[in-house]
Amino acid sequence: MNHLDNLGEIISVRLPVDKVGFTGRMCPNLECQKYFKIVFGTGLEGEDLPCYCPYCGNAAVPDEFTTDEKIDYAVSVAEQKLIDAVYKDLKALEFDYPPKGPFGLGISMKVERMDPHLIQHYREKKLETDVTCKTCSLQYSIYGVFAFCPDCREHNSLQIFHKNMEVVNNLIDLTENLEEDLSTRLIENALEDCVSSFDGYGRELCRIYAHCASMSANVKRINFQNLDEAQVSVRNTFRFDLVRSFENDAWFEVRRLFQMRHVIAHKMGVVDREYINRSGDTSFVEGQKLQLRAKHVRRLSDLLARAANKIYSEFKLIDCSRSEEPNSVLQSGD
Ligand SMILES: [Zn+2]
Numbered sequence: 361m362n363h364l365d366n367l368g369e370i371i372s373v374r375l376p377v378d379k380v381g382f383t384g385r386m387c388p389n390l391e392c393q394k395y396f397k398i399v400f401g402t403g404l405e406g407e408d409l410p411c412y413c414p415y416c417g418n419a420a421v422p423d424e425f426t427t428d429e430k431i432d433y434a435v436s437v438a439e440q441k442l443i444d445a446v447y448k449d450l451k452a453l454e455f456d457y458p459p460k461g462p463f464g465l466g467i468s469m470k471v472e473r474m475d476p477h478l479i480q481h482y483r484e485k486k487l488e489t490d491v492t493c494k495t496c497s498l499q500y501s502i503y504g505v506f507a508f509c510p511d512c513r514e515h516n517s518l519q520i521f522h523k524n525m526e527v528v529n530n531l532i533d534l535t536e537n538l539e540e541d542l543s544t545r546l547i548e549n550a551l552e553d554c555v556s557s558f559d560g561y562g563r564e565l566c567r568i569y570a571h572c573a574s575m576s577a578n579v580k581r582i583n584f585q586n587l588d589e590a591q592v593s594v595r596n597t598f599r600f601d602l603v604r605s606f607e608n609d610a611w612f613e614v615r616r617l618f619q620m621r622h623v624i625a626h627k628m629g630v631v632d633r634e635y636i637n638r639s640g641d642t643s644f645v646e647g648q649k650l651q652l653r654a655k656h657v658r659r660l661s662d663l664l665a666r667a668a669n670k671i672y673s674e675f676k677l678i679d680c681s682r683s684e685e686p687n688s689v690l691q692s693g694d
């Protein structure tokens with residue numbers, strides 16, 4: 361049997377995956393080159409589909425996302441297979457003719473194997489967030505929280521925001537049988553989580569659509585904890601009105617709940633003139649302590665979840681041809 365011929369013209373190497381089934385990938389964009397992982401066999405099916413970097417959104421053919429460690433591993437395994445085949449073929453040619461007669465010469469050939477060739481093993485890195493894309497079902501893992509899906513390029517910000525609102529509601533459920541002090545503190549924390557999740561969500565959308573902004577320098581300064589300021593900034597920068605993402609009077613209700621959070625976070629929960637003037641809430645008098653209830657936070661998470669869907673659509677509809685810097689590549693982690 362000729363082992364070398366049996367190898368054929370192409371040597372296939374199976375790449376090991378980590379315990380969960382993830383395979384590491386690396387963005388080929390030289391300004392990014394960040395690592396992420398995917399589970400092959402999940403996500404989109406088809407020929408010649410591009411792969412997208414979850415961090416910068418760069419598209420390339422899937423092979424370009426192969427990590428250097430994997431290439432080194434595959435080369436070393438292929439070399440090993442080659443050496444094995446040559447060794448076995450030569451081994452089959454061994455012979456040994458013993459000497460004949462009192463002064464005869466014997467002749468033999470013995471094939472010894474040299475030191476084993478070293479396989480360049482690699483280990484996949486541990487990352488921070490595992491995501492299953494809502495759109496194409498690809499399972500992927502990333503540093504940080506927000507990302508583009510490497511298969512369909514759908515951004516996960518809306519998915520992450522809804523997940524956060526689910527956690528807020530679970531937290532509120534836990535408060536039902538607790539004593540009042542502890543329950544109040546957890547409800548306040550849940551309110552804070554609503555506001556900070558919305559802020560993180562809004563900032564991330566601004567970041568990924570920065571190339572569509574009319575004034576890209578403003579993008580990093582947009583703060584979604586203050587809805588009035590966010591409304592003005594989004595209108596000036598992305599040319600749409602945040603208010604229209606809120607149904608009926610939801611904008612005013614959400615504004616008031618955000619101002620409640622401001623009083624709790626910065627004024628020990630004691631109502632001041634600024635709160636009354638800004639929120640128009642006359643159910644409290646100056647100097648009185650705000651009474652935040654679980655129902656307020658549930659209502660806020662519900663209103664924000666609905667608004668978040670519409671805000672996502674508004675960003676998608678932006679006319680990017682009117683931007684300052686068309687086609688600029690996202691700088692991940694900014
Ligand atoms: Zn990238």
Ligand SMILES: [Zn+2]
Nearest residue numbers: 493496509512
């Ligand atoms: Zn996807």
